[in-house]
Amino acid sequence: MFNPFxxxxxxxxxxxxxxxxxxxxxxxxxxxxxxLFIAQLLNFSVVLFIMWKWVYTPLLKIIxxxxxxxxxxxxxxxxAAAAKSGAEQASEEAILAARKEAQRLIEExxxxxxxxxxxxxxxxxxxxxxxxxxxxxxxxAEKERMVQGARAEIAELAVLIAGKALGExxxxxxxxxxxxAAAKRIDS
Amino acid sequence: xxIPPIAAEPIFHIGSFPITNSLINAWLAVAVxxxxxxxxxxxxxxxxxxxxxxxxxxLIEFMLGYVDQVTNDRAKSKKFLPLxxxxxxxxLVCNWMGVMPGVGSLWRTIxxxxxxxxxPIFRPANADLNLTLAMALLTVITSHxxxxxxxxxxxxxxxxxxxxxxxxxxxxxxxxxxxxxVEMLVxxxxxxxxxxxxxxxxxxxxxxxxAGEVLITVMYALVAYGVPLPFTFLELIVGTVQATVFAMLAxxxxxxxxxKPHGHEEEHREDELGEAHGLGDExxxxxxxxxxx
Numbered sequence: 001m002f003n004p005f006x007x008x009x010x011x012x013x014x015x016x017x018x019x020x021x022x023x024x025x026x027x028x029x030x031x032x033x034x035x036l037f038i039a040q041l042l043n044f045s046v047v048l049f050i051m052w053k054w055v056y057t058p059l060l061k062i063i064x065x066x067x068x069x070x071x072x073x074x075x076x077x078x079x080a081a082a083a084k085s086g087a088e089q090a091s092e093e094a095i096l097a098a099r100k101e102a103q104r105l106i107e108e109x110x111x112x113x114x115x116x117x118x119x120x121x122x123x124x125x126x127x128x129x130x131x132x133x134x135x136x137x138x139x140x141a142e143k144e145r146m147v148q149g150a151r152a153e154i155a156e157l158a159v160l161i162a163g164k165a166l167g168e169x170x171x172x173x174x175x176x177x178x179x180x181a182a183a184k185r186i187d188s
Numbered sequence: 189x190x191i192p193p194i195a196a197e198p199i200f201h202i203g204s205f206p207i208t209n210s211l212i213n214a215w216l217a218v219a220v221x222x223x224x225x226x227x228x229x230x231x232x233x234x235x236x237x238x239x240x241x242x243x244x245x246x247l248i249e250f251m252l253g254y255v256d257q258v259t260n261d262r263a264k265s266k267k268f269l270p271l272x273x274x275x276x277x278x279x280l281v282c283n284w285m286g287v288m289p290g291v292g293s294l295w296r297t298i299x300x301x302x303x304x305x306x307x308p309i310f311r312p313a314n315a316d317l318n319l320t321l322a323m324a325l326l327t328v329i330t331s332h333x334x335x336x337x338x339x340x341x342x343x344x345x346x347x348x349x350x351x352x353x354x355x356x357x358x359x360x361x362x363x364x365x366x367x368x369x370v371e372m373l374v375x376x377x378x379x380x381x382x383x384x385x386x387x388x389x390x391x392x393x394x395x396x397x398x399a400g401e402v403l404i405t406v407m408y409a410l411v412a413y414g415v416p417l418p419f420t421f422l423e424l425i426v427g428t429v430q431a432t433v434f435a436m437l438a439x440x441x442x443x444x445x446x447x448k449p450h451g452h453e454e455e456h457r458e459d460e461l462g463e464a465h466g467l468g469d470e471x472x473x474x475x476x477x478x479x480x481x
Contacts, residue, residue: 037321054229055229
């Protein structure tokens, strides 16, 4: 175990005490020596100067510059993001407007086509109706003509038959009277 | 076994200049920093940082975050970081180099105070009061220079020799004159507090590292294998803690002396608040959050 009263320790303590007694001042007893003090002051000053010159000053400058750069970058990115979202919105709006316009155009075209078709249909129908009417008219006229013809023929035949049946020749005046009477009967 | 003496032993002399074992260690630490700083400087690029640069940047940002917590002001933090960060890193490297194999165990026979004895060639740099005193003095003097530059020569010294406050009080009520006289007395105390800062900073670091070296030496002398391990590990922690404490106190001193006195009546109360917490009040925390984001 450690014995504080071991001869070596006692000797060392006595030596230390002797040292203290031989030195003049308290500082001297503690080992302060102006030559060494200046040397050590110089040592620390050298370290301080080196660190200040080579490490702290340039590094702090670099760190500050980088912080400023990052701040600027972040702001730029924010602005870019805002611009992008603005552009996106604008393009979306444009697309929406274009889509609406297209829809409108399509509807218009459809309406126009519808109208045209209706017009065409109406025109065709009118033409058809006119044609039909014309045909009907022609048919009616033909029929009329045929009826007239037939009537005349029938009357003539009737008169002829009546004449034959009667066995006598009719006068023109009698023929005419008969024809008119026959015609009147057919008509009625 | 020889317990290391309080003063670092001169291993050899150049003329009348003693090259002590602690000085050798300090030079090694300076060399380490010179090499690393040169590598950093050479690898720096403002574009995408490499792994090495990222690591260094991470360390700097980490320290800057800590400094921000005390100063609450990014611009101030950037001004203080070179000194505070270097104090932290240099003390840390010196302390950790002190537990490397060979430190305290490689010997050279020298003549000291008329005795022939074996002195270790390497001794932790901070186990020499010269170095810790140099750093403490530099810190405190710098904090006063910072105070003079940021709040003005007279405003700064008025904290210690409150003549300005006294002359202003002459035009006011008698009670103000009494307060001014009390402030002059407090100024004297503040003046001694500045000396106490140097003494406490330097002796705290020196004492811890020197005691650690003695502890390790004793442990190795008792049982060379296994037993000293936890103590060596402890020294790593002590080294970190002491580096942090020194740097933090330096930062607090710098911050306090660079703050404007808020209306002369509340000046000392405010200073004490700042010293007690190492932080400002809540309303000064708010803009810091805004700065950090």
